[in-house]
Amino acid sequence: MAGKPKLYYFNGRGRMETIRWMLAGAGVEVSCLLQELESSNQVPMVEIDGMKLVQTRAILNYIAGKHNLYGKDLKERALIDMYVEGTMDLNELLMHYPFHKPEEKEKQLAVIVEKATTRYFPVYEKALKDHGQDFLVGNKFSRADIQVLETILMAEELKSDILSKFPLLKAFKGRISNIPTIKKFLQPGSQRKPLLDEKTVAEIKKLFDIDQ
């Protein structure tokens, strides 16, 4: 039997966090290897099924395909990709937020809130309204549900009422958070990482030579 996937990354969210979410949603346990991470490594890197995979999307696609989280046919996959790519655009802004200078943060938060509430969340709200189902695509739990929930929770950390104009998305958040694998991941002690603190931000900036 193949062992647990090994995750190579720093001890924080970054691009690995969505991979952690995906594996958790699929009910897969992981090992995390932090000590082997150097700035010359391409990360995130995941050792899985005899492969050492880099590139976040390639890793996510593999895990989602392997665990039946990627739709039943090409059309469902296209919809899932569409929702996932949107949420990854927003996630990218949220991920970078802790790295902004204190004096830039207010402006950056306004950009995030504006984009979330006018560009991205309305698409999910409309999809849920139009088909009236519990999940975003194909009436079945998929990676789109996992990734949209991850992004919603990150956005709420910065603005707790960000879903106030999105009642269906709010109900969706409650439903997906209650799926047993996700519920477990949301509890303390899981591999889920907290919002980056200043000390970790400084360490990451140093590791990757980021001057922001």
Ligand SMILES: N[C@@H](CCC(=O)N[C@@H](CS)C(=O)NCC(=O)O)C(=O)O
């Ligand atoms: N396209 C790659 C981007 C990987 C990436 O940018 N990784 C960051 C850490 S999360 C990094 O290595 N930054 C430092 C650098 O690019 O030199 C992916 O999605 O995995």
